[in-house]
């Protein structure tokens with residue numbers, strides 16, 4: 001899928017962000033290896049910590065529908081009513097990506113709009129990471 005189209009989906013879903021506390025709206029569009037797009041926005045909460053980021057909303061939607069393999073995510077942010085801005089994923093979201101995505105091939109598409117994209121691999125944004133294989137039992141010989 002063209003990353004401009006993936007970013008367009010992130011821009012569109014960002015409109016659904018529920019952000020009465022920060023006023024900062026984020027949209028994410030997650031592309032599964034099966035070719036489907038799962039979209040998420042940030043959803044805040046009066047108790048603050050139950051709030052969830054756009055990227056994790058997209059992952060939770062996708063995984064709960066049975067997806068486990070992903071190729072890319074587009075993310076965009078910005079204050080409500082203001083211009084679209086580059087929105088690098090927070091550390092917790094990067095770690096959630098690490099659970100399901102290959103660090104060397106999964107691509108994170110950032111930018112200020114569909115015509116202004118910057119592409120990073122997960123390993124560029126989360127170097128020397130801890131992942132599922134760290135908990136796998138050692139092979140015995």
Ligand code: THU
Pocket residue numbers: 019022024025026041042043044051052053054055088089090093
């Ligand atoms: N936010 C995201 O949705 N994704 C990120 O990766 C960074 C931050 C949200 C959380 C909160 O609702 C708002 O942006 C301000 O931090």
